[in-house]
Amino acid sequence: MTSAILTRIIHSLRAVPGSGGCVAQVSNLLYRRLPVGRLYLLGRICGLDIRDPADWKSALCLRWPGAALRRRFALLALLAALSPCAGKEWTRFRGPNGSGLSAAKTIPAVWTEKDINWKAPLPGPGHSSPVLWGERLFLTTGDTTSNQVWVLCLSASQGQVLWQRGFPIPAYHKNGFNTVASGSPAVDEHRVYVCWTTPERFTLAAFDHEGKRAWEKDLGPFISQHGGGASPIVLGEQVILANQQDGQSFVIAVDAATGDTRWRTARKTAEAGYATPCVYDPGDGQPTLVLASHSHGLSGIDPASGKVLWELAGVFDKRVVSSPVMAAGLIVGACGSGEGGTYLVAARPGKSQGGPASRIGLYDSPRRPVRAHEPLPGGVAFLVGR
Numbered sequence: 256m257t258s259a260i261l262t263r264i265i266h267s268l269r270a271v272p273g274s275g276g277c278v279a280q281v282s283n284l285l286y287r288r289l290p291v292g293r294l295y296l297l298g299r300i301c302g303l304d305i306r307d308p309a310d311w312k313s314a315l316c317l318r319w320p321g322a323a324l325r326r327r328f329a330l331l332a333l334l335a336a337l338s339p340c341a342g343k344e345w346t347r348f349r350g351p352n353g354s355g356l357s358a359a360k361t362i363p364a365v366w367t368e369k370d371i372n373w374k375a376p377l378p379g380p381g382h383s384s385p386v387l388w389g390e391r392l393f394l395t396t397g398d399t400t401s402n403q404v405w406v407l408c409l410s411a412s413q414g415q416v417l418w419q420r421g422f423p424i425p426a427y428h429k430n431g432f433n434t435v436a437s438g439s440p441a442v443d444e445h446r447v448y449v450c451w452t453t454p455e456r457f458t459l460a461a462f463d464h465e466g467k468r469a470w471e472k473d474l475g476p477f478i479s480q481h482g483g484g485a486s487p488i489v490l491g492e493q494v495i496l497a498n499q500q501d502g503q504s505f506v507i508a509v510d511a512a513t514g515d516t517r518w519r520t521a522r523k524t525a526e527a528g529y530a531t532p533c534v535y536d537p538g539d540g541q542p543t544l545v546l547a548s549h550s551h552g553l554s555g556i557d558p559a560s561g562k563v564l565w566e567l568a569g570v571f572d573k574r575v576v577s578s579p580v581m582a583a584g585l586i587v588g589a590c591g592s593g594e595g596g597t598y599l600v601a602a603r604p605g606k607s608q609g610g611p612a613s614r615i616g617l618y619d620s621p622r623r624p625v626r627a628h629e630p631l632p633g634g635v636a637f638l639v640g641r
Contacts, residue, residue, distance in 0.1 A: 345387040348439035348486040353533040353578050373414030378405050378421070381436030382484070386447070387411060391464055393447040397435030402426055404436055404451045408466060418466035424453050429482025437484040439531075441494065446511065448494045452483030459487065459496055461514060470514030478502035479527035484576075486531045490544070490558050493517055499528040499548050506532075506546060508561060518561030523550040531578040534558070535586065535604050543604065547571070547579045547588040553602055567613075570600045 349355040363370050379398035386393050392409045407419040424435060441448045446461045446469050457474035477483055478501040487496040493508040504522035509515060530547040535555070537543070543564060544556040552570040556563055571590035579588040586604055591597030603613050 344389070344442075345385075346443065347386060347441045347488045348384055348531045349578065353488075353531060353580055355580075372412075375409060375414040375416065377407070378419065379403070379436070380434050382434045383436050383486070384439040386440045386442045388442045388444065388447075388464070391417065393440045393442055393449075395436040395438070395440060395449055395451070397424075397451075399426070399435060406440075406447070406449050406460075406462060408447070408464070420462065420466060420468070422451075422458075424451070425455065427454050427482070428480075430480070433482040433484065435482070437482070437529075439486040441487045441489045443489045443511065448487045448489065448511070450483075450485065450487055450496060452477035452479075452485075454478065457483070457498060457500075459494070459509070459514070461494070461511070469512070472509060472514045474498055474507065476502055481527060484529035488532055488534075490534060490542070493558065495532060495544065495558065497522075497528075497530065497532055497546055497548075499530070499550075500524065501527050504550075506544075506556065506561070508558065520556065520561040520563065522546075522548065525549040526574050528575040530575050530588070533579050533581055533586075535581055537604065545579050545581075545586055545604075547575045547577075547590075549573060549575055549590060553579065553586060553588055553600065555604065565605065567600075567602055570602075571598060573597070 345351075345357075347353065350357060377394075377396045379396040379400075381394070381396035383395045390411045392411045394407055394409070396405045396407065397403070398405065402424050403421045404424055405419055405421050408417045409415065410417055429435070436451060438450045438452075446463050448459070448461050450457065450459045452458070455476055457477040458471065459474055460471040461469040463469055474496075477498070480501070485497055485499070487494050489495075489511060490508075492511050494511050495506065495508045497506045498504060499506075499522055501524060504524045505519050506522060507519045508517040510517055526549060528548045532544050532546050535543045535545050542558060544558045546554045546556060548554075549571050551566055551568060553567040554563060555565040571588070573590040573592040575588065575590045577589045577591075579586055581587075582601075584603070586602045587599070588602075589597055589599045
């Protein structure tokens with residue numbers, strides 16, 4: 256992520272050296288990426304005593320003329336790009352594009368008590384994974400005693416609960432291994448996006464980082480013998496959620512700021528699936544949303560319109576729970592059910608957004624791989640099974 260930011264900064268600085276437009280573009284990038292405290296510190300380094308973020312942006316655009324602007328702003332941009340804060344966001348289920356990979360080098364292979372920085376009590380269990388933006392950690396939990404779903408924000412460094420919001424839900428049947436808070440949040444610089452299900456209602460909601468509800472959307476009933484488990488993702492200015500259930504299935508994109516529907520594409524139903532989409536970028540600037548399900552196999556969808564671009568139907572013969580991943584230019588997905596084994600499928604996507612994908616491999620295992628991990632350097636892929 257840091258290299259991407261640095262590349263954008265360099266392109267911006269090259270555009271029109273010393274121009275106000277250049278400064279506005281890059282200052283807006285840095286403003287979105289850094290916490291207020293880091294902005295203030297970097298501003299002081301460059302000779303600015305600006306405490307309000309809005310004033311800080313104006314100062315970048317108006318107060319640095321000529322060569323001084325270029326020297327100071329280049330310093331600020333590089334410091335921001337190389338700052339540890341710039342690359343540590345974990346914005347969705349399994350992190351960057353669902354890969355599960357992190358650049359962190361300090362995570363122990365064996366955990367001991369001395370490796371734990373803090374512990375915080377939570378109002379109930381949940382299978383959802385936390386997401387991180389700056390110094391704020393967001394997660395969901397559920398309490399089946401009081402029948403509530405909780406959305407929480409914690410300090411990432413201290414573990415203190417900064418805010419929490421509870422929402423009543425009716426008691427309902429689900430798989431004994433499931434929870435009422437199994438869908439992971441997604442987060443961007445403005446809001447955190449969460450979802451939960453009951454048989455009567457599939458709820459998708461957004462909160463700003465201070466806990467104020469931005470919007471809430473009712474997606475209709477959710478029918479499944481196991482309960483819910485889908486997770487949203489953020490792509491550009493859209494929140495995308497795959498609603499693949501035993502009832503009416505669809506994938507939907509809503510406006511991240513308002514919750515208004517941008518598009519909705521119907522999906523066939525074989526049985527409820529819980530895969531979270533990933534994104535394939537063919538390099539032509541037109542990304543493809545990749546979904547996996549028993550009914551459709553692997554699908555490529557235009558994230559701007561919801562149009563189905565290609566489909567590899569019939570590659571899965573069982574329920575799809577694990578999420579597809581991009582691995583060395585391939586799309587990897589899996590299915591499985593009970594003790595009946597699993598299929599692991601690798602497909603090569605087309606070279607352009609509309610180009611069809613082709614299946615290149617099929618692995619039939621008597622055991623049940625839960626997840627295919629993106630290859631590490633050297634092209635080695637790992638499967639986790641039980």
